[in-house]
């Protein structure tokens with residue numbers, strides 16, 4: 001599932017490719033992707049131009065002239081910027097014809113992604129149940145102490161809670177725990193202020209590095225390549241079960257924690 005850095009990369013890539021392009025036609029091939037009446041969606045978007053490109057948590061926000069197109073990629077959603085002559089893939093569900101002869105295509109193998117339209121609103125009140133952006137200043141020690149004061153949950157499940165902070169998924173949660181030298185099952189009530197500061201720093205570091213690496217792929221995109229947000233961060237634990245830890249001689253372990261595959265180093269990471 002795309003997490004914050006991947007979504008950010010997709011947003012920045014699309015900004016480079018389609019900013020100020022006008023939508024001249026919309027074709028919906030699979031209507032469940034669109035959270036409203038198909039024809040209404042088409043009528044509203046036709047003849048509007050892409051103006052501003054934003055992200056909130058894992059949501060992509062495309063501000064057009066009079067409305068915002070909000071997309072959540074869920075598990076497998078991808079945007080492709082292609083020529084209208086290119087063969088349409090069997091997982092392409094929505095096609096936006098642009099005024100330069102190119103198309104923005106939405107592909108989704110699992111069909112879990114969703115698009116909806118929202119009034120232009122810089123505050124996007126609809127997102128108020130999302131916690132602060134992990135890269136912003138609002139994600140700080142005072143905020144965290146207040147959020148967790150009655151919590152008996154573990155660190156990993158808290159990092160995944162989108163009302164705690166928005167945009168972190170399974171990969172980055174495991175990486176943040178590793179960099180903070182804390183086991184994912186550590187109870188948040190056991191974590192010292194000093195450790196929280198390390199968690200905040202690790203969170204920002206891991207996400208910023210991933211964005212930077214994702215960003216470096218933007219320059220190499222050509223028109224026919226998919227805009228997927230490439231994850232090129234050096235991964236320490238996620239997906240590395242039974243491989244040697246990058247930091248010691250121990251082996252990375254994979255367990256199920258709250259139904260989520262969870263990876264950690266039993267030597268480098270502690271319970272407090």
Ligand SMILES: [Zn+2]
Pocket residue numbers: 245246247248249250265266267268269
């Ligand atoms: Zn280790």
